[in-house]
Amino acid sequence: LYSRVYYSFGNTIKPVIISQFFLLTAVLGAYIFTPRIGVVAFGLFFALGIMVQNLLLLTFLHSYVLIPFKTLLKDFLKLVLACVIMIACVYPLNLLALHPLAILLLGAGFGVFVYFSCLYLLGVFKYTGLNKKLL
Secondary structure (H helix, E strand, O other): OHHHHHHHOOOOHHHHHHHHHHHHHHHHHHHHHHHHHOOHHHHHHHHHHHHHHHHHHHHHHOOOOOOOHHHHHHHHHHHHHHHHHHHHHHHHHHHOOOOHHHHHHHHHHHHHHHHHHHHHHOOOOOOOOOOOOOO
């Protein structure tokens, strides 16, 4: 999404260069740390690369559009809190003596419910009801 703002202003080189930082972080981190921590390094450094890319894109975006950084940071922290609460609620399901597929389905359903409930309670989005005209 951030890259598209650059593209709409005719700047294609900045997002491309910044995406190279994502690749560098993800590939180099996975290459160095996979022997030490295993396959978890791929996911960890992919996520870290995405964070680096988004941070760099946001850093240089202010010259194109006005960005409410306080609002973005506040909403981001609410999303992180909702993720932590969801993990805390779903992780104990692994202790149940059920079939792995049942645990996966139960955890996914419960996780989605907890995550969106937290976002609703934190005010990240508001449920406005169903539009009866569309039905």
